[in-house]
Amino acid sequence: MDLTGREYRKMSKKASPPSPIFGNCIKAFLFGGLICTMGQLTTDLAIEWGMTQQDARLAASVFLILLSVILTGFAVYDDIAKHAGAGTLVPITGFANSIVASAIEFKSEGFIMGLGAKMFVIAGPVLVYGITSSILYGVVLYIVGLF
Amino acid sequence: MPERIGKYTVSFSNRPTVLGYAAVAGKKEGEGPLARYFDAIFEDTTMGEKTWEKSESALQREAFSRSLDKAGYTPSQINYIFCGDLLNQSIASTFGLREFKVPLFGQFGACSTMAQTMAMSAVFIDSGAADTCAAITSSHFCSAERQFRTPLIYGGQRPPSAQWTATAAGCAILGLAGNGVRVAAVCGGRVNDLGINDINNMGAAMAPAAADTIANFLTDTQTKPEDYDLILTGDLSQIGTDLLYDLLERQQIDIRAAHNDCGLMLYDRESQDVHAGGSGCGCSAAVVCSWLLSKMEKGELNNVLFIGTGALMSPTSSQQGETVPGIAHLVHLVKK
Numbered sequence: 302m303d304l305t306g307r308e309y310r311k312m313s314k315k316a317s318p319p320s321p322i323f324g325n326c327i328k329a330f331l332f333g334g335l336i337c338t339m340g341q342l343t344t345d346l347a348i349e350w351g352m353t354q355q356d357a358r359l360a361a362s363v364f365l366i367l368l369s370v371i372l373t374g375f376a377v378y379d380d381i382a383k384h385a386g387a388g389t390l391v392p393i394t395g396f397a398n399s400i401v402a403s404a405i406e407f408k409s410e411g412f413i414m415g416l417g418a419k420m421f422v423i424a425g426p427v428l429v430y431g432i433t434s435s436i437l438y439g440v441v442l443y444i445v446g447l448f
Numbered sequence: 449m450p451e452r453i454g455k456y457t458v459s460f461s462n463r464p465t466v467l468g469y470a471a472v473a474g475k476k477e478g479e480g481p482l483a484r485y486f487d488a489i490f491e492d493t494t495m496g497e498k499t500w501e502k503s504e505s506a507l508q509r510e511a512f513s514r515s516l517d518k519a520g521y522t523p524s525q526i527n528y529i530f531c532g533d534l535l536n537q538s539i540a541s542t543f544g545l546r547e548f549k550v551p552l553f554g555q556f557g558a559c560s561t562m563a564q565t566m567a568m569s570a571v572f573i574d575s576g577a578a579d580t581c582a583a584i585t586s587s588h589f590c591s592a593e594r595q596f597r598t599p600l601i602y603g604g605q606r607p608p609s610a611q612w613t614a615t616a617a618g619c620a621i622l623g624l625a626g627n628g629v630r631v632a633a634v635c636g637g638r639v640n641d642l643g644i645n646d647i648n649n650m651g652a653a654m655a656p657a658a659a660d661t662i663a664n665f666l667t668d669t670q671t672k673p674e675d676y677d678l679i680l681t682g683d684l685s686q687i688g689t690d691l692l693y694d695l696l697e698r699q700q701i702d703i704r705a706a707h708n709d710c711g712l713m714l715y716d717r718e719s720q721d722v723h724a725g726g727s728g729c730g731c732s733a734a735v736v737c738s739w740l741l742s743k744m745e746k747g748e749l750n751n752v753l754f755i756g757t758g759a760l761m762s763p764t765s766s767q768q769g770e771t772v773p774g775i776a777h778l779v780h781l782v783k784k
Contacts, residue, residue: 402602
C-alpha cells in the first residue's frame with residue numbers, strides 16, 4: 302500500500318470523532334465546583350461546631366476522602382466520573398478513588414504483591430512527582446529568602 | 449490436501465466442515481441485538497469464580513462443552529484444540545481447558561484469534577493430520593481492563609474512539625463429516641503498522657491489516673467483493689470500518705455493499721455506551737459462532753469471508769511508546 306504513516310494518521314484523525322471538549326469542560330466545572338462547595342460547607346460547619354480553622358480544613362479533606370472511598374467501594378464513583386471527568390479526577394476525591402480502586406482490583410493477587418504493591422499504581426507517580434516538586438519549590442524558596 | 453493459491457492463500461480440497469459451534473456471552477452482550485443467537489447468557493459475569501481470569505476460563509469451558517454437545521462429540525474425540533485469548537501467556541485458554549485432556553496448541557493473534565484458530569484447525573484437518581479440531585477463543589471485559597487499562601472502578605473517561613472488550617467466548621468444532629458450513633480457504637495476514645499509537649483507537653490500528661489481507665485474498669483467488677454474500681471483519685468497529693473502506697478504495701476495491709463488522713453488530717452502539725463498538729477475541733468469536741454460522745447453516749448466507757482483526761500491542765510495548773501493529777487473518781466459509 303503506497304501510504305505513509307503520516308498520511309494514514311491524518312486519515313485516522315479525520316475518521317475519529319473528537320471528544321466533546323466543551324461539554325466535558327462544563328460538566329467538569331460543575332462537578333468539581335460541587336465537590337469544592339461540599340468541602341467549604343464541611344469546613345464552615347466544623348468551625349461552627351467549635352473547631353479551629355486548621356482542624357476544620359483537615360476535617361473537610363477527611364470527609365471528602367471518606368465519601369470518595371465509600372462511593373468507590375460501592376462502584377458508584379466511576380459512574381459519576383464517567384460524566385464528571387476532571388471534575389472528579391483533580392480534587393482529593395480522585396486521588397482517593399485511584400488508590401481504593403487499585404486496592405480492590407488487585408486484591409486477587411494477594412495482600413502483599415497485589416493489594417500492597419499495586420495500591421499506588423496510579424497514585425504513585427502523583428506522590429513521587431508531587432513530593433519531588435514540593436522539595437524543589439522549598440529549596441528555591443529558601444534560596445530566595447536568603448537575599 | 450491444502451494447496452497454496454497465489455502468495456498468501458491456502459485452499460482446501462476436502463473443505464473441513466463445522467460440526468458444531470457455540471457462543472456464550474455476558475450480561476451486556478446479552479442485552480445486545482444478537483442475544484437470541486447465543487447458547488447461553490451469563491447475568492453474573494464472575495461466573496461464580498473468585499478472579500476475572502477464572503471467569504474467562506469458565507467462559508471457554510462453557511463454549512467448548514456446549515459446542516461438543518451440539519456436535520454430538522466427547523472431548524476424547526477431539527484430536528487437537530487451537531485456542532487463545534488476550535491475557536498474558538493465554539491463561540484463560542490453557543487453564544480453562546486443562547481438565548479436558550485434549551492436546552492443545554495455544555494461539556495468539558490478539559482479537560484475530562478466532563480466525564487464526566479456525567485456520568489452523570482447517571489446515572490440520574484438510575492435510576489429514578487430524579480428524580476433528582476445536583477452535584476456541586474468549587475475552588472478558590474485566591480481565592482485559594485490568595491487564596491493558598485501569599482498575600474497573602477507577603474514575604476515568606473513555607474517548608469516543610475507544611471500543612468495549614466483549615465478555616464472550618466462541619467455539620467451533622471442525623471435522624470432515626456432515627453437510628454443514630465448510631472452510632474453503634484461509635489467508636494468513638501480515639503484520640501491518642501505519643504508526644497509530646493511540647491504544648484507545650484500535651480500529652484505526654487494525655484497518656490497514658484488514659485491507660491488506662482482503663486485497664491479498666481477492667488477488668490470490670481472482671475474485672471480487674461482489675462474489676461474496678458477506679465480508680465480515682472482526683472488530684474494526686466504526687472508525688476502523690470507515691478507514692477500511694478508504695484504504696480499499698485506494699486499491700479500487702469497494703466492499704461497502706457486502707461488508708459488516710462484528711464489533712458493530714454485537715452491541716447497540718446508541719443505547720449500550722460502547723463508543724466505537726465492540727472488540728476482543730470474544731467479539732468476533734461470539735458473532736461468528738452464533739449469528740454467522742446459524743445464518744449459513746440455514747442457507748441465508750452461502751459464501752462468506754470472515755476476517756479476524758487483531759491489535760498486537762502489549763501493556764509493555766504501549767508504555768515504551770511503541771505503535772500498535774495490526775494483523776488480520778481471513779477464513780473463507782461456504783455452505784453447499
